[in-house]
Amino acid sequence: MPTAKRAAKKAKKRAAPKSLALRKALQPRRVSETVIDLGVLNRHLGYFVRRLQIWIFQDFIRTLSPIDISPAQFSVLVVIGANEGLSQSELATTLGIERARLVRLLHLLEKRGLTQRLPSSADGRRHALRLTRAGQTQLRQAQELAAQHEEALKPRLGGERYRLLLETLRDF
Amino acid sequence: MPTAKRAAKKAKKRAAPKSLALRKALQPRRVSETVIDLGVLNRHLGYFVRRLQIWIFQDFIRTLSPIDISPAQFSVLVVIGANEGLSQSELATTLGIERARLVRLLHLLEKRGLTQRLPSSADGRRHALRLTRAGQTQLRQAQELAAQHEEALKPRLGGERYRLLLETLRDF
DNA sequence: GGACATTGTTGACCTGGACAACAATTGCCG
DNA sequence: CGGCAATTGTTGTCCAGGTCAACAATGTCC
Numbered sequence: 001m002p003t004a005k006r007a008a009k010k011a012k013k014r015a016a017p018k019s020l021a022l023r024k025a026l027q028p029r030r031v032s033e034t035v036i037d038l039g040v041l042n043r044h045l046g047y048f049v050r051r052l053q054i055w056i057f058q059d060f061i062r063t064l065s066p067i068d069i070s071p072a073q074f075s076v077l078v079v080i081g082a083n084e085g086l087s088q089s090e091l092a093t094t095l096g097i098e099r100a101r102l103v104r105l106l107h108l109l110e111k112r113g114l115t116q117r118l119p120s121s122a123d124g125r126r127h128a129l130r131l132t133r134a135g136q137t138q139l140r141q142a143q144e145l146a147a148q149h150e151e152a153l154k155p156r157l158g159g160e161r162y163r164l165l166l167e168t169l170r171d172f
Numbered sequence: 173m174p175t176a177k178r179a180a181k182k183a184k185k186r187a188a189p190k191s192l193a194l195r196k197a198l199q200p201r202r203v204s205e206t207v208i209d210l211g212v213l214n215r216h217l218g219y220f221v222r223r224l225q226i227w228i229f230q231d232f233i234r235t236l237s238p239i240d241i242s243p244a245q246f247s248v249l250v251v252i253g254a255n256e257g258l259s260q261s262e263l264a265t266t267l268g269i270e271r272a273r274l275v276r277l278l279h280l281l282e283k284r285g286l287t288q289r290l291p292s293s294a295d296g297r298r299h300a301l302r303l304t305r306a307g308q309t310q311l312r313q314a315q316e317l318a319a320q321h322e323e324a325l326k327p328r329l330g331g332e333r334y335r336l337l338l339e340t341l342r343d344f
Numbered sequence: 345g346g347a348c349a350t351t352g353t354t355g356a357c358c359t360g361g362a363c364a365a366c367a368a369t370t371g372c373c374g
Numbered sequence: 375c376g377g378c379a380a381t382t383g384t385t386g387t388c389c390a391g392g393t394c395a396a397c398a399a400t401g402t403c404c
Contacts, residue, residue: 036266039254040315041247044322045334046228048341050243051268053225054361056218071222072391075213082211089351094208096223101391103353117352125351125400143212150216161340162217168333168340169220226392244360261382270362275384289383297369297382350401359392370381 056153063149069142072097076105077131077139080115085128087120114138228325235321241314244269248277249303249311252287257300259292286310 041047060071069077075095080086092102106129109115114135120126131139154162213219232243241249247267252258264274278301281287286307292298303311326334 036251036258036262037254038266039250040318041250042342043338044318045325045338045341046225046232046243047247048338048344049221049225049228052341052344053218053221054268056221060218070390071218075219078211078213079208082209086208087351090208094210096226097391098393099352100354100393104391123351123401127352146212146216153217157344161344164336164340166215166217166220168336169217169224170214172220172224172329172333242359259382269360271383272362272385273360276360295370295382299383345404347404348402351399353397353399354395355397356395357393359390361390362388364385364387366384366386368382368384370379372379373377374375 059152060146060149063152064142064145067138067141067145069138072105073109074142074146076102076109077114077135077142080129081131081136081139084130085118085120087126088117088129089126091129109135231324232318232321235324236314236317239310239313239317241310241317244277245281246314246318248274248281249286249307249314252301253303253308253311256302257290257292259295259298260289260301261298263301281307 038047057071060074064070064074076091079091079094083090088102088106089099092099095102097105106115106117110117113132116130116132117127118130120128157165210219229243232246236242236246248263251263251266255262260274260278261271264271267274269277278287278289282289285304288302288304289299290302292300329337
């Protein structure tokens with residue numbers, strides 16, 4: 001089962017407990033007890049960044065589930081599209097992933113007919129990465145869906161907070 | 173091999189490429205070509221949040237490697253310490269992890285003698301979670317190291333940026 | 345020419361997230 | 375009161391990702 005579909009299914013499951021929480025709120029039996037202290041986690045940036053990252057990725061996966069593109073696959077397609085002919089090593093370094101991991105990502109994308117590895121004319125060790133026609137088409141669709149995801153993010157984060165976060169993180 | 177030690181070893185490995193990058197910078201052969209465009213990733217908050225989260229966690233793991241406490245374990249210990257007697261379900265919900273995942277985390281912490289599961293008097297299904305004496309000691313040490321990690325984070329992010337991020341994310 | 349570095353690749357291991365199924369217990373409602 | 379649904383903790387299983395080691399092919403440098 002593809003990742004995206006499982007994620008979508010999960011999102012549906014996640015929606016269910018909300019009604020339960022609501023019911024509890026309407027019938028406050030011992031709800032007052034359930035206010036739980038985060039302790040020193042409140043002083044740790046990593047905790048909140050982690051929660052935010054998971055939350056964003058879940059929405060991303062859900063939004064792109066129709067074309068079954070994961071965040072990692074998306075980033076690979078985008079960077080290849082913006083830098084045709086770059087090597088796997090360069091790509092891996094840019095995205096901060098291991099060469100070994102990238103090999104497997106490309107293996108899958110190539111099997112889906114979205115990318116190709118051409119021999120580099122100058123350096124026999126390198127591969128020049130390119131998008132196929134299908135890959136370019138897929139990337140366009142993915143970017144459109146990803147843009148929808150990003151737009152949906154803004155109001156849920158608060159437009160001002162979104163702008164602040166993106167600016168703060170981008171130039172880091 | 174424990175997670176923390178492997179992470180520490182890796183951190184050492186990560187340090188090596190820096191000198192290579194330096195050498196390249198000093199001998200600009202075709203370095204000008206290696207400026208790679210992130211494309212539309214520049215417009216996606218999730219990408220930067222992900223990079224930041226990985227970066228922070230790596231430093232956290234490295235800093236707490238002497239006592240071999242992972243971020244997940246740390247969060248579990250902290251919240252139990254701040255809310256003695258809470259149930260696994262409450263803890264899992266609070267931390268945003270699955271009950272099934274928490275079971276395994278607690279299994280390990282209990283084997284290390286840091287936590288214990290007491291039968292809940294009121295509800296036969298629940299466990300009341302507590303720290304052992306050893307767990308309290310370990311938590312204190314962990315919090316001290318975690319505070320060091322957090323302090324080290326500030327200058328590397330920029331003090332103002334750190335403050336801004338923590339405030340922005342905490343009240344979300 | 346030969347030592348050394350880089351590149352892509354494969355195999356292997358481990359952590360975490362996710363889901364399903366289950367037993368024990370509790371709550372609820374007719 | 376009795377049975378049905380919900381909750382809680384647990385186990386098994388699968389998959390994605392991170393990490394490391396080793397390797398062959400190729401390139402670089404002295």
